Amino acid sequence: MKHIRVLLVDDHALMREGIASMLKNVEFIEVVGKVESGEEAINAAQELYPDVILMDIMMKGMTGIEATRWIKEQNNNVKIILLSGEVNQDYISLSAKVGVNGYLPKDVSREALIDAIRKVYGGEKYFSPSIMNIVFEQFYNQEADEKKPAQKSKELTTREFEVLEQVAMGKSNQEVADALFISIKTVETHKTNILSKLGLKNTAELVKYAIKNNIIEL
Amino acid sequence: MKHIRVLLVDDHALMREGIASMLKNVEFIEVVGKVESGEEAINAAQELYPDVILMDIMMKGMTGIEATRWIKEQNNNVKIILLSGEVNQDYISLSAKVGVNGYLPKDVSREALIDAIRKVYGGEKYFSPSIMNIVFEQFYNQEADEKKPAQKSKELTTREFEVLEQVAMGKSNQEVADALFISIKTVETHKTNILSKLGLKNTAELVKYAIKNNIIEL
């Protein structure tokens, strides 16, 4: 069996070493390089001609996603697996667009890591279960969107967005109702729908979402 | 030279492996265990009697700070070094209060890591340069605060801070209680006191406060 040439990209030495250590005794895998930035990865991809690149998504300077786009532009045969600390909908979505071949959380097991490299090398895509959930969610949302191109910023309706804004400002359901001149029951309905649509659990997460998406200011 | 017995605690397998790999060929260091949570660390600290514990500060469930307090309560001779992804003023401050022996960023070099273990084992404290800057900053701020105790009402206790952190992460009172191993009633008490001290009204405002003051990340 031919060796799979693997390039590691992470700005944290500990992570690079951790991955290298996990792959050390795998006979069909050879780590041909370790670099610490997206910029270096682009160069290394040409010089070391790796089969698979394992790259952190969140790095100082260029992100893993940007680096992926550059590398794929030069050579689309290279397989790229992105590693992410936190599983994030937007990152996965962006990654899919630049043609990533796999996406793993950083708490991946040794077995899953090796499996991912083998599958990706063989032309398959590899996503961990937790990623798959989000991918499917995203997929279904896109399906729904295709039926209705009249989409707002994040699939929320205008009114839902207004309620979200009010709630994130710190208002209670009753206060939101007063502000928007509607019944508290209507506010509750909107709020339930918002939480459901955005996959959130409670007001705390809703506030974080609102800040993250620049819906309210601090 | 006697071996320094080291226990690794991180909920990410890759980080555990990375650290273990860095310490692999150091003759005076022996990694005696690797666990993936604060809870396990408390048990392992008693069973494996390590000299030094390297622990991630941000873990699912119990944080490294919380685990440190428990372990130090059982055996104050164990040296504990916390690892932090992002350098955060409040974490350092809290860590100091629970008697941590060292504090390292996750992008620490192999040399600094080994140096830290040796120093901490020898009874010294070890903080990386970037941490030291913040420690000094904190120190000077405290000096300034002592001159005007007018805003003492706004200061939270260690426990209140931990509760604030958990709540802001989006956890319900019950979930916070489970994470900190206390009654939900205690959580409620703390929460009421926090809201009162900070002049906040509800969870939504609490989340905003936490983000504004870099207590949680987005």
Add this chain to the structure above:
DNA sequence: TAAAGTTTCAGGGTTTACCCTGATATACTC
């Protein structure tokens, strides 16, 4: 040692949040 502060928890209460079902009016699209 006494006083003050921290952490823990309970009982018992009110209020609010959250969820489900179902319904009506409106508007826009095919």
Add this chain to the structure above:
DNA sequence: GAGTATATCAGGGTAAACCCTGAAACTTTA
């Protein structure tokens, strides 16, 4: 004009949050 989405609201329910009082155990400070 039928179908779909939006926005409105109600009833009725469970769960959770929030508030108040009180108090024990412990630590730190004066």
